[in-house]
Amino acid sequence: MNIPYARQWIEEDDIERIAKVLRGDWLTQGPTVDAFEQAIAEYVGASYCVAFNSGTAALHAAMYAAGVKTGDEIITTPITFVATSNSALYLGGHPKFVDIDPETDCIDISKIEQAVTPATKVFAPVDYAGFPIDIDPIMRLARDKGIVVIEDAAHALGADRNGKKVGTQADMTMFSFHPVKHITTGEGGVIVTNNEAFYKSMKVFRTHGITKESASFRLEEEGPWYYEMQVLGFNYRITDFQCALGISQLEKLPASLARRRQIAEKYYSGLNALKGVRLPPLPKNNQTTHAFHLFPVLFTDKDRKEIFLSLKEKGIFGQVHYIPVHLQPYYRERFGFKPGDFPISEAFYQKEISIPMFPKMSDEEVDYVISTIQTICG
Ligand SMILES: Cc1ncc(COP(=O)(O)O)c(C=O)c1O
Numbered sequence: 001m002n003i004p005y006a007r008q009w010i011e012e013d014d015i016e017r018i019a020k021v022l023r024g025d026w027l028t029q030g031p032t033v034d035a036f037e038q039a040i041a042e043y044v045g046a047s048y049c050v051a052f053n054s055g056t057a058a059l060h061a062a063m064y065a066a067g068v069k070t071g072d073e074i075i076t077t078p079i080t081f082v083a084t085s086n087s088a089l090y091l092g093g094h095p096k097f098v099d100i101d102p103e104t105d106c107i108d109i110s111k112i113e114q115a116v117t118p119a120t121k122v123f124a125p126v127d128y129a130g131f132p133i134d135i136d137p138i139m140r141l142a143r144d145k146g147i148v149v150i151e152d153a154a155h156a157l158g159a160d161r162n163g164k165k166v167g168t169q170a171d172m173t174m175f176s177f178h179p180v181k182h183i184t185t186g187e188g189g190v191i192v193t194n195n196e197a198f199y200k201s202m203k204v205f206r207t208h209g210i211t212k213e214s215a216s217f218r219l220e221e222e223g224p225w226y227y228e229m230q231v232l233g234f235n236y237r238i239t240d241f242q243c244a245l246g247i248s249q250l251e252k253l254p255a256s257l258a259r260r261r262q263i264a265e266k267y268y269s270g271l272n273a274l275k276g277v278r279l280p281p282l283p284k285n286n287q288t289t290h291a292f293h294l295f296p297v298l299f300t301d302k303d304r305k306e307i308f309l310s311l312k313e314k315g316i317f318g319q320v321h322y323i324p325v326h327l328q329p330y331y332r333e334r335f336g337f338k339p340g341d342f343p344i345s346e347a348f349y350q351k352e353i354s355i356p357m358f359p360k361m362s363d364e365e366v367d368y369v370i371s372t373i374q375t376i377c378g
Contacts, residue, residue, distance in 0.1 A: 036247050
């Protein structure tokens with residue numbers, strides 16, 4: 001056996017869809033980008049969607065649209081990928097972390113308010129592993145304090161929260177399409193929002209800060225070729241052939257989510273009774289569903305590295321999500337973070353291994369992972 005912790009699911013019909021666009025007129029900035037944006041917006045029930053060439057670029061654009069500037073603070077969790085907070089740093093923002101809640105493995109909502117200062121501009125909660133965080137209290141606090149909420153839902157495409165798809169409850173929500181995610185465009189990401197001003201701002205940011213809309217020109221329009229660069233943006237454009245893959249993948253999302261949930265059920269029934277093994281927490285509200293991007297297990301009684309290596313020896317390639325962001329050398333050296341600052345996150349990191357979870361996993365592979373863990377931990 002040779003089982004990775006995650007893997008893309010690409011079929012011949014996905015490849016055909018890409019090839020069709022490659023044979024056509026538009027490789028980039030064409031109609032397939034618009035069609036993909038529309039398909040994602042419709043799927044989650046959002047008014048607007050802007051696609052980017054990575055989830056990180058999408059977060060950067062959202063932080064920009066939220067108005068993050070030098071000295072502004074953003075509040076997030078240490079148990080995330082570095083991109084969540086880096087995206088604010090690009091704009092001169094400062095990271096503030098709030099420890100996680102062991103009931104959800106996401107940011108501890110009850111501790112957010114005490115971290116707020118007059119400089120706080122953004123809350124960036126993360127739906128870790130695919131667990132949709134309870135966003136309502138976060139939104140209420142944000143509204144009270146004039147703070148923008150950017151939900152990092154890189155792990156949660158297709159999850160439901162209180163009976164609605166994750167994607168419309170925060171001010172802006174990001175999904176990533178990196179190959180290990182629910183759907184892939186190779187690299188890519190989107191922001192969905194119901195806010196027209198944020199939408200317009202991100203569209204301009206995605207393409208160098210350039211606008212071609214004559215209604216918003218600041219100088220006199222000199223001819224039909226005319227465009228204006230009004231702000232400093234980036235080239236964060238995604239290609240049409242990537243979006244063709246995205247559309248094809250989105251059609252398979254329900255099947256892929258259903259398979260992830262089947263695998264999770266097998267893990268819960270096979271591993272739940274095992275001593276020294278803590279399985280991922282589940283939402284308590286039955287209208288809220290986990291999207292199982294990852295299946296993070298805490299090995300509480302044994303050395304994590306030993307377990308990691310024993311699994312590897314048996315052909316099971318786990319991964320660790322995540323080294324707490326504040327402990328990265330860059331964050332320690334620049335902002336003075338140190339071990340002990342966020343003890344719950346640090347203890348979580350010490351014990352965590354994400355075991356294989358991807359829709360193409362066979363039942364035989366799932367059973368093999370279960371029996372190997374039973375042997376190692378038994
Ligand atoms: C929680 C989280 N945030 C942000 C990102 C960044 O997304 P991307 O890799 O598409 O830039 C990722 C993806 O790895 C992620 O897992």
